[in-house]
Amino acid sequence: MAESGTVVLLSIADKGRSVSLLPGTHLAIIPKSTLVPRMTQANEKIHELAKTSGRMPSCINFISGPSNSADIELRLVVGVHGPVQVTYIIIEEA
Known part of the structure; x- marks a missing residue:
């Protein structure tokens, strides 16, 4: 989504979920x-x-970017549930 810089990923049988949640950089x-x-x-x-x-x-x-969580001892931790850094490359189709 252009307005918020959000990427939408859909998981189906042949595409797993962890690809967007485990890496430090997406x-x-x-x-x-x-x-x-x-x-x-x-x-x-x-x-x-x-x-x-x-x-x-x-x-x-x-x-939309790194997650923030302060669930444990009210200490803010960035990137708990996904990547810390997100980079987008937009390509033109031929």
């Missing part, structure tokens, strides 16, 4: 044609995918 190569301005348009694309495939993805990850 590098996303994004085709320009898949960019949407806001959450509304992202939801529309996900809904359309579910209609055409006949099922919803098993997991939908919205990655």
